[in-house]
Amino acid sequence: MTKTEMQVMEFFWETGKSYTFAELQKYFTEKKGWKKQTLNTYLRNLHMKEFIKKDFIHRKTVYTAISKKEYERKKAEDFLQKNYKGKLHNFLVALTGKSIVTKDDEKELLRYLEEEKDGKL
Known part of the structure; x- marks a missing residue:
């Protein structure tokens, strides 16, 4: 934009x-x-x-x-698509430097996404 x-x-x-x-x-x-x-x-x-x-x-x-929140979501999706083939896993590997995302990493991410969905963040 x-x-x-x-x-x-x-x-x-x-x-x-x-x-x-x-x-x-x-x-x-x-x-x-x-x-x-x-x-x-x-x-x-x-x-x-x-x-x-x-x-x-x-x-x-x-x-x-569209709402600012929807704009931010679209921007994030576009970023993932352009830089990480649309895969959150590829982004997490680049972010953490690990080739495998641990169960703890997965739980923390899922907790964060759930809180975001519920509007707690």
């Missing part, structure tokens, strides 16, 4: 709302000086990358960003 695309995402995350194109255009024109086509390009790219959803409500296009 580019730095400017991240600015768009952060706007959505900070406000926690969905916006029409006109609302987004007003904000980004006033705050950043962007032209209509500039904003449209960033929104299209973010939509193609599946970071922003686009719905049609009452003949208006409404944009909604």
